[in-house]
Amino acid sequence: MMMDLDMVALFEAELLLCKVGPDQTVAVLSEGQVRADYAQAFLVAAQRLGAPAFHLNLPSVPSVGPLHQVGRTPLAGNRAAIEALKMADIVIDLMGLLFSQEQNEITATGTRMLLVWEPFSVLRDLFPTTDLRRRVEHGETMLGSARELRVTSPHGTDIRYRIGQYPVMTEYGYTDQPGRWDHFPSGFLLTQGDDGAVDGRVVLMPGDIINAFRRYIQSPVTLTVEGGMVTTIEGDGMDAALLRQYMDSFGDPRAYAVSHIGWGLNERANWHHFAATRELDNEIGVHALAFYGNVLFSTGPNTELGGTNDTACHLDMPLRGCSLYLDGQLIVEDGRILPPDMRAPARPVAA
Template sequence: MDQFSFTEICLHQLKMSGVHEGEKLIVLTQGSERLDYADAFMAAGMRLGAKMYHMRLPPVPPAGAWAVGQTGLAAMPEAVEALKAADMLIDCIFLLFSPEQMAIQAAGTRILTAVEPPEILARMLPTKELRERVEFAGDLLSKAKVMRITSPHGTDVTYKLNTYPAITEYACTDEPGRWDHWPSGFVFTGGDDDGVDGTIVVAPGDILLPQNIYVRDPIIYTIENGWITDIRGGLDAELVKSYMAGFSDPRGMGMSHVGWGLNQNAKWHRMVPGEFPGGMGMEARSFYGNVMFSTGPNNELGGPNDTACHLDIPMRGCSLFLDDEPMVLDGDIAVKEMKYNFK
C-alpha cells in the first residue's frame, strides 16, 4: 500500500478512536519494524491536531516462538513513564500480556495495537456498526455464569464464568485506559481458574495460531479443573505438543481466553498461501461465527498465569451457549442484535 493510502486509513482509525486537537499520542516501534506505520500514524495525527511523537526501541533478536508478554519496555522504566503520561499509545510492537501494557492502561492511557500488514488493516477498518454488535455481545458475556461449547466433531466443554471480565475488541479505542487491536471484531473472557472441564476437538479447517496453519486431522484436548490434561491426535497434535514443550513451562497447559468472532469482513479462507499477506492472524481470530479458545496465560484478564506460551485456536461450525442461550449455532451468530445484515 502506498504511504498516502496508509495515512488515509490511519486517519480513519484515529477519528474512530476519538483523537482530537491537543491530545498527546505516542507511536511505539522497535528496530526497523513498521517505521512506515509510525510515519502514517503521525501524518494522520497531525491532521487532527494531535501532539505526537515516535518512540523507537532498539531491535530485539528474533524469537523462534511467539513468547507473549516479554517486551523491550521491561528494561526501560522511563519509557513506560512517558507512555503512561500520554493520552493514547499506538503500539506497533505487540505489548499484550505484558506487565508494562497493564501499567500503561492503569494510568489511563488508551492503547491501540496495530501490527498486521497494511492490506489487512485496510480490509478490516473499524466501524460503528461492528462496535455496536461487539458491545452487545460483551454485555451478554459479562452477565453470563456458564459458557458451554459443542461441535459435531465431539467438542463439549464448559467454562464457569465467575471471575474474569468480558473483553471487547472492535478495532478502535476512545475511552481512557481501554486497549483494542486493529483489526479485530470479537469478544472473550476466561473461565474460573479451576472451572473449565470437558473435551475440545479441534477439527480439520480450524486454525492454529501462531502456527498460522489449518488443522488437517483432529486434535483432542482433555480439560480438567481449568488445565489441559491430555492432547492427542495425529501430526497436528504432535506439532502443538512439541511447540508447547519448547517453553518448558507447565503453565502453558492452562486455559486462556475464550469467545466468539463477529467481523463479517474477516474471512476464514484467507490464510491459504497466495492470499495470506502474513502477520499474526487477526483475520482468523475475527471471522464471523468462529468460536476461539486459547491456551496459556490469563494475566491480561487479571489472572495469575503469565506464561509466555500462548495459542489461539479459532474453530468453525461450533455452537456456543451462555447460560443455555445460544450465541453461536453451528458456526453462525444466533442473536438478532449480534447478526450482521448480509444482503
C-alpha cells in the same frame, strides 16, 4: 522515506474513531525498523488532526528461546520509556505489548492503547465500523451477565466454563475510552473461565486453525481439559505431535492452562485468509480470530484479563461449526450467530 498517502488517510480515519484531536497526545511505539512506515504515517495523521505526537523507537532485542513468545518486549525494564508512554492519551503500539506487564501498567494510568500489527491490506479491508462495535458490545452485555459458557460440536467438543471471576474483553478495532486497549482491526469478544473451573474436551477438526502456526488443522486432535488445564493431547496425525512438542518447548507447565474463550463477529473477516495470502510472517491473523461465527478457544496467559498466568506460550485456536451457549441459551449454532442484535447486516447481492 516515501509517504503513502492512502496509509496516512486510513490512519487519520482510525484516529478520528479513537476521538483524537488537538487536546490529545499521541505516542507511537516501535522497535528498530519494524513498521517504520506505519510509525511515520501515524505521526503525520496525528499532525493533520492537530494532535501533539511523539515517536518512541527502541532497539530490537534478539529473541531467546521458542519463537512467538508473548509478553516479552524491548520495553521491559525501560522505566524512562514506560513513564513517557504514560504521559500520552493514546499509545499506538507497533511493537506488540499484548500480555506484558508493561501494557497493563500503562493502561492502568488511563492511557488507552491501540495495537497495530496486520499488513496494510488487512487494515484497509477490515477497517472498523460503529455497527461492528454495537454488535460486539451487545455480546459483551450477554457474556458479562452469564455464569456458564458451554461449547459443543458434532465432532465431540463438549467443554464447560464457569465464568464471572474475570471481565469481558471486547475488540472492535478502535478505542476512545480511558485505559482501554484494542487491536486495529478486530471484531470479537472473550472472557476467561474461573480459576480451575473449566472441564471437558475440545476436538480440533480439519479446517480449524492454530494461529501461532499460521496453519489449518489437517487431522483430528482431542484436548482433554480438567480443572482449567489441558491434561492430554491425542491424535494420530502430525497436528497433535506439533501441539505437544511446541507447548513442551517452553518448559512451563502453565502453557497448558486454558486461557480465554469467545466468538467472532466480523462478517468481513475470511476463514480462508491464511490459505490466500503470502504475508503470514507479518500478521497476527485477525481474519482467523474474528471471522463471523467462529468460537475462539485459547490456551496460555491470562494477564490481559487480570489473571496471573504470564507464560510466554499462547495458542489461539479458532474453531468452525461449533455451538456456544450462555447459561443454556444458544448464542452460536453450528457457526451461525443467533441473537438478532449481534447478527451482521446482510451483504448486498451483486446485480
